[in-house]
Amino acid sequence: MPVIIPKDLVGEDVLEREQIFIIGENRAQTQDIRPIKIAIVNLMPxxxxxxxxxxxxxxxxxLQIDLDLIRMGSHQSKNTEMEHLNKFYKTYDEIKNNKYDAMIITGAPVEKLEYENIKYWQELKNILEFAKTNVYSTMFICWAAQAALYYYYGIKNEVVDGKIFGVFEYEKLEEDKLLKGFDDEFLVxxxxxxxxxxxxxxxHSDxxxxxxxxxxxxxxxxxxxxxxxxxxxHWEYDRETLHSEYIRDLEKGLEVSVPRNYYKDDTPEKGINVKWRSAGNLFFSNWINYCVYQVTPFHLEEIQQKNVSKFGGTSLSDAKQFSKVKNIILSEDDRGVIVVSAPGKxxxxxxxxxxxxxxxxxxxxRQEKINKILANLKRELNICNFEISKVLETVKKRFEDISLDLNLNEDIYLEIEECFKDIEDSRDPDFIISRGEYLNAKLMAKYLDYEFIDALELIAFDEAGEINxxxxxxxxxxKIKLNKKYVVPGFxxxxxxxxxxxxxxxxxDFTGSIIASALDSNIYENWTDVDGVMTSDPRKDNNAKTIPSLKYSELAKIIDDGAEVYQKDAIAPVMEKNITIKFLNTNSPDSKGTVVKD
Structure with missing residues (x-):
């Protein structure tokens, strides 16, 4: 996809030679695509x-990229015509009220100077501060990387005895979306x-x-x-860049070694061997795709569809959790269908x-069996009756406590009382076990002032006991109308x-998946008490990390391997409609979670 650049920034012959695909601003505005807005702070001479x-x-x-070029207003460039800078570049003062999806800050030939002695250091600090709140993802190159680590974390750099010069092989130390598709070793x-x-x-743990x-x-x-x-x-370097630097240093009479692993057999006369370009292209592509495009918002205001959000038991374990869930639900107007589990731990x-x-x-x-036993087992029957009453009283109090803490009206207490009478009278295991979701949905509907729909009205089983x-x-x-909002019990x-x-x-999980599929939702949110699908059980492994993205097949494999993150049968309904699944943390709603799609 093209980069949107100002007219006449680069000549057509150069664009053709370098195979750079660009698009004019007028044409870009007629395309129904939101460009990625990127700023390049160019500190190079x-x-x-x-x-x-x-x-x-x-x-x-x-992707379509809209570009702003930024220069230091406090520094006069000696190697670029002022006419070019005035025509194509902006200063910090001109962009300080802008927002960008991404920013690149290049290296600069000032690395041996103390940061505070650099003429434009204050202006660069303004840009570094600007990047914290006005840019979604910022890439710092070479000296800029060192300056940024110093500014944000107080990490100082050190001068080496000999210049770090050439093409160096690095081992991939950790998996990260930036290195997706990389070999174990790569060149830079x-x-x-x-x-x-x-x-x-x-x-620094961050x-x-x-x-x-x-x-x-x-x-x-x-x-x-x-x-x-x-x-x-410098993955962006041309074939000749290191060679030009080498010749320049030689002509200045500087003591400089042949750039390492750059020329064939490390011999300049044999020519240059380019072997970093594929890794560089993949790195920039990964950055734009996974760190910028897929996580920055794109508002589709004209599409009126309901999104289904399912909240697990830990998300709804008490009134405090209900309050968090309400805030999450009401923070997005399109969360129209809420699927809830029974209260968790x-x-x-x-x-x-x-x-x-x-x-x-x-x-x-056990009670039913005891009723069939002879009189000498009545004592055990009485014990069982007591245990049932105790457990049901515990469960009943859970719901009553939630209702009381949420200041729900007295009608809900009558519904709780009636439900527990039904449990006491029932011998049907499925009915008894389902009442946790049923009552939690009743409470959530009252709390949100949403309409309650019993899952009995929606989810049908066939004669084989499978979902119809x-x-x-x-x-x-x-039953679910587009202009109304509902709470549905799962399970x-x-x-x-x-x-x-x-x-x-x-x-x-299956309830929410079926509803999302039936309503052709864009997203099916699955809220729990962890930051998404993890590399291992975070309760047992402190080093467990969130997996940022998965395919449906990868999620299925994780489930087959024993992870209790999702009901496997619930994948098919959303996968058939290519509905994105998001695993999110109720207790940390701003975390990115795990995104599942093909």
Whole structure:
């Protein structure tokens, strides 16, 4: 896809030679695509050469990019005509009220100077501060990476004895979306006299080292959220860039070594061997796609569709959690259908409501057997009656406490009382176990002032005890109207006799999935108490990390491998409609979570 650049910034012959795909501003405005807005703060002396290098990298991405070129207003460039700068560049004062999807700040030939002694340091600090709140993801190149680490984290650089010069091989130290598709080892051009030690970076938990060497220091660092990327190399370099620097230094009489691993057999006379370009193109493409495009908002105001949001039991374990969920729901107007699980654990020592109701159901079964036993077993029957009453009183109090803390009206207490009378009278395990979701949905509907729809009216089972998807989706489309908002209990539906039939544990996932599919939702949100799908169980492994994105097939494999993150059967309905699944954390609603799609 093209880069949008001002007219006459680069000659057509150069664009053709460099294979840079551009588009004019007028044509861009007629396309129904939101361009990615990127600023390049160009600190290099030969600005036109640097422009070409970065335009080449950015134009390889499959997105339309709108570009702003930024220069230092407090510094007069000696190597670029002022006419060019005035025509195509802006200063910080001109862009300080703008917002950008992304920004690149280039290197600069000032690395041996103290930061505070650099003429434009104050202006650059303004830009670094600006990037914190006005740019979604910023990439700092070479010296700019060192300056940014110093400004944001107080990490100082050090001068090396000999210039770090050539094409260096790095090992991929950690998996990250920036390095998606990379081999275990990759090559990066380097040209600098300073470096940052790995041990200094590791003091900051927010920073993640993706590549490092003892002789060059860290090579690639990112913040955990990929909002700041610190790249110490020059993937944007042309074939001749290192050669030109080498010849320039020789002509100045400087003591300089042949750039390492750059010429064939390290012999200048044998010519240049380019071997960093594929990794560089992939790196920039990954950055734009995964760290910018896929996570910055794109508002589609004209599409009126309902999104289904499912909240797990831990998300709704008590009134405080209900309040958090309400804030999440009401923060987005299109969260029109809410699927809830029964209250989960409030602490490690607590029990989930569904577990308690399963226990109630089990006790009911035991009770029925005891009633058939002879008189000498009546004592055990009385004990069982007591245990059932105790457990049900515990469950009942949970719902009453939530209702009381939420200041719900007295009508809900009558519904709770009536529901528990029904539980006491019932011998149907599915009915008993389903009442946690049923009552939690009743409470949430009252709390949100949404309409309650019983899952019995929506989810149908066939004679084999399997979900009748066609009938269920027909019910959903008939009952759920576009201009209303609803709360639906998960986990159960209705069999052919009209009785309650539950899913396997985790069935609320299936309920939400079917509803999302029936309503052709854009997104199916699955809210729990972790930051998405994790690399391992965070309760057992403190080093567990969130997996930012998965395909449907990858999610299925994780489930097959034993992870209890989602009901596997719930994948098919959303996958058939290519509906994006988002795993999100109720207790950390701003976290990015895990996105699942093909």
């Amino acid at each position: 030969k600005k036109e050469e640097t422009e070409i290098q970065f335009l080449r990298m950015l134009s390889n991405t499959a 051009p380097q040209s600098r006299h300073t470096y940052v030690k790995e041990k200094e970076v590791r003091k 920073l993640k080292i993706l590549a490092s060497r003892e002789d060059t220091g860290v090579g690639l660092v990112t913040t955990r959220d990929n909002r700041f990327i610190f790249s110490f190399g 409030r602490s490690n020592e607590d029990e989930k409501v569904t577990d308690l109701l399963i226990k109630t159901s089990d006790l009911k079964k 998807v066609e009938e269920s989706q027909s019910n959903i489309r008939e 159960y539906g209705k069999d052919l006799s009209g009785n309650v039939k539950t899913f396997n544990r985790g069935g609320s």
